[in-house]
Amino acid sequence: MKKTKMSADSGKAGILSFVHAADLHLDSPFTEISGIDPELGERLAKATFQSYEAIIELCIEEKVDFLLIAGDVYDSADKSLYAQVRFIEGLRKLEIAGIQVFICHGNHDPLEGWSASLTWPENVHIMSGDRAEVVKFKKDRENAAVIVGMSYPTRHIMKNLVKNFPKKEGNWPFTIGLLHCSVGSNPEHDPYAPCTLQDLRELNYDYWALGHIHTPSIVCKEAPIVIYPGNPQGRHFSENGARGCFVVDVSLGRDSSGRDISTRFIETDSVRWYIREISIEGLEKEGELIESLQSQLDEMRENSVGRSVICRFVLKGRGPLHHILRQEGFIEDLLRLLREGETWGRQFIWVERIEDDTLFPIEREILLKREDFVGDLVKIVEGLKTDENSRNEFHEVLSPLFGSRNGRKHISKIDDDEMNSLLQRAENILLDALLTEKDNEN
Known part of the structure; x- marks a missing residue:
């Protein structure tokens, strides 16, 4: 197992400080909006780069020791030349400021993807894809942290990469795991490199810097602290609300072991x-x-x-x-x-x-009591929404639509919540067409 050393003689005295970011998705296309308004699309094309610049500025302002990026720097394996150049430009600013950078790659930017022949700053360490690397970080000539990380060699990693990580050794200082993975189940994301919280706990690390889940979340508040910072710039309505990264400060003891740990979410969108x-x-x-x-x-x-x-x-x-x-x-x-x-x-x-x-x-309860076509309509919809047998029969009627070759191209299976919403909308349209103002008064 390869062990390397990186060091810094700057930052906050007596404090190990770092920024944890992930899922930059530089050069993400924002296709849904750009197709509506070209000027808006042009503004959005700059948004991911602006959030990245905000992260770089934050690192410098906070005088952190290093920046962690937990995968998906780019939006695709064949990242654009423009995105690669802009990314390295930001890293060079950190090099001038004496700030180290540790990167692991994820499913959107695996190591097998195309990369331009560009010169990387010396302050950058990219984690290997064939093993978990152990990097020792020194601050003021003292061991201050160990960063253990692994990149995706290929895009589709469905095995538990945490099993490749070594347990924390007795002489290791504050230990950080850096990985792009899925902890537990999340229906909004593909289960790449799946693992459990127990898998992380068994290694006795102090902090897990994770990527892949785009919603900011603290998975575990106690040892080990496990955090997804989310993506620093939302790209569509499923990524609404504040987006950013985490600043982490660790007070160091005489033996450089971590004592108090504070985390702050900083908005960068x-x-x-x-x-x-x-x-x-x-x-x-x-x-x-x-x-x-x-x-x-x-x-x-x-x-x-x-x-x-x-x-x-x-x-x-x-x-x-x-x-x-x-x-x-x-x-x-x-x-x-x-x-x-x-x-x-x-x-x-x-x-x-x-x-x-x-x-x-109108009062829907009144319509349910009516003995006419309108009443029958509302009763049918109510039965489909509340009666399991009626719902199952309805799904059977619709199954050929979802199972056909042309159907699969354009529609996906509908869950109960979406079905109820569609039924309610259909009922509203029919009632609007059938009921008159006189019906409304009654």
């Missing part, structure tokens, strides 16, 4: 994604809805602290505005009104979409 649900209940007129939406935009602008925002509004609830929202062209006009006057300056707010999930303003 330049563009933030929001999904806001707005209820139409209690709103009687169009102007009231516009005021409510504008108020939400003002709040987002104020709370984003200079960041740009891309938001989606989802209208919910029952009310008289439901009829107006159903009018042809109304939502398009409303969207155009909210976008009007927005420019692609340093800070912008872009309303990507307005979804109408509002309901017909």
Whole structure:
């Protein structure tokens, strides 16, 4: 097992300090939005690089000892030349500041991917892909940390790489595991390099710097501390809310073993994604809805602290505005009104979409008691939503659609929550067509 040494004589006295980042996904295309508005797409193309620059500036401002990057520096194995050059430029800034960098590669940027012939700064250590490397880090000529890490040699790693990591030895100081992996189960991400929290605990490390899960999360708050910093820049609505990295400070004892550990999440995103649900209940007129939406935009602008925002509004609830929202062209006009006057300056707010999930303003319980076609319709939908046998029969009817060759290309299987939502929307459309104002009064 290869052991190397890296050292630094800067940083905070008596403190081991480092930044833990992951999943930079430099040069991510943001295809969903760029296809709608070219100028917005151009701004978003810079967002991942701006978040990376923010991480570099943070390392320098905090005077950390080193930066850890836990995989997926790039968005694909065949990373662009532009992304590689920009990445190395940031690393050189850290070299000038005397800050070391430790990198492990993940499923999006495995070692087998193409790389340009560029000169790497001497402060950078890239973890091997055929074994777990042990790197000893010295601070002020004293052993301060051990970083144990491993890169993906190929993209699809389905075995438990933690099994390749050595246990912490008795003379090791503060020990960090650096890996791109899946701890436990997460349906939003492929289970690359799967392991359990118990696997991590058995090695007796002090901190696990992980990557792969894009939502910031502290998996374990006690020894060992296990953290996913998430990606530093959200790229779509599934990655909404604050994005960033972690600053970790460790007080060092006389023998350089870690004592107190503090972690701070620092926001680094330049563009933030929001999904806001707005209820139409209690709103009687169009102007009231516009005021409510504008108020939400003002709040987002104020709370984003200079960041740009891309938001989606989802209208919910029952009310008289439901009829107006159903009018042809109304939502398009409303969207155009909210976008009007927005420019692609340093800070912008872009309303990507307005979804109408509002309901017909009537008492559904009354309709269930009706002995006519409308009553039968509501009873059928209610049965499909609540009766397991009816639901199973309905799935059997739909199964040829999902099983056909053409069907598989365009649609995927629907879970119960999505099915209930679709049934409710179908019921709303039919009730809008069938019921009159007189029915509503009754």
